Amino acid sequence: NAGVTQTPKFRVLKTGQSMTLLCAQDMNHEYMYWYRQDPGMGLRLIHYSVGEGTTAKGEVPDGYNVSRLKKQNFLLGLESAAPSQTSVYFCASHENTGELFFGEGSRLTVL
Amino acid sequence: GQSLEQPSEVTAVEGAIVQINCTYQTSGFYGLSWYQQHDGGAPTFLSYNALDGLEETGRFSSFLSRSDSYGYLLLQELQMKDSASYFCAVTEGYGQNFVFGPGTRLSVLP
Numbered sequence: 001n002a003g004v005t006q007t008p009k010f011r012v013l014k015t016g017q018s019m020t021l022l023c024a025q026d027m028n029h030e031y032m033y034w035y036r037q038d039p040g041m042g043l044r045l046i047h048y049s050v051g052e053g054t055t056a057k058g059e060v061p062d063g064y065n066v067s068r069l070k071k072q073n074f075l076l077g078l079e080s081a082a083p084s085q086t087s088v089y090f091c092a093s094h095e096n097t098g099e100l101f102f103g104e105g106s107r108l109t110v111l
Numbered sequence: 112g113q114s115l116e117q118p119s120e121v122t123a124v125e126g127a128i129v130q131i132n133c134t135y136q137t138s139g140f141y142g143l144s145w146y147q148q149h150d151g152g153a154p155t156f157l158s159y160n161a162l163d164g165l166e167e168t169g170r171f172s173s174f175l176s177r178s179d180s181y182g183y184l185l186l187q188e189l190q191m192k193d194s195a196s197y198f199c200a201v202t203e204g205y206g207q208n209f210v211f212g213p214g215t216r217l218s219v220l221p
Binding site: 031033035041042043044045048050058059090092097098099100101102103 | 142143144146152153154155156159160161198200202207208209210211212213214
C-alpha cells in the first residue's frame, strides 16, 4: 500500500518555465490538498479538492493551478515559475477524519 | 481569517515531560490535530481532538478546550528521536480545510 506518492521528488527550473507536480493516492480518499512549506515555517495551503472534478483555492493560490480529473490524482501546475515559488511542496489526502496522509514532498528550486 | 499560535522552540531532557500549547482563532472549527515532522521529512499524524478532553496515544496525549480555543500536545518519557517540529492544525468547514500553525521545534537533550 503506497499511500500518497508525489512525482517528481526534486526539480530545478529556470524562471518562466512551467511544470506539473503529480500526486497519486491509493486510499480512495475524497479530499486532497497541496501545501507549500518554506524553511522554518509551517505549511500553507495552495489549493484543495473535495472530490473528483472539484478544486478550491487555499491561502496562497496565486501562480498555481490544479486539476482533479481522476479521484486518485491531484495535479499542481506552475505556468510560469518564479524564484518565490522555490519551496517544498507536500500533497496530502484524507477521508473526512482528522488524519492527513502526506506524500514525501517535492523539492522545487526556481533559478 | 484563521490564526494559530505555538511556541517557536522548546527544549527538554531525555525522560522528561513536555507540553506544547496551541491557541487558535478560526471560524467553523471542526477539530484540532497534531503532526510531527523530522528535518527533511514529511509531516506524520500524531493525534486528533474533535471534542473537549484528553486523547491518549502511547507516550503522546492531546487535549482540547473548545471554549478556550486552546489545545496542547503532551509528550512523556522523552526520547532523542522525539527531536522534531510539531505542528497543530485546525480543521474547518466540516473537515474540508486544514490550517497549520507555525510549528514548535522540540530539542531533546541527553
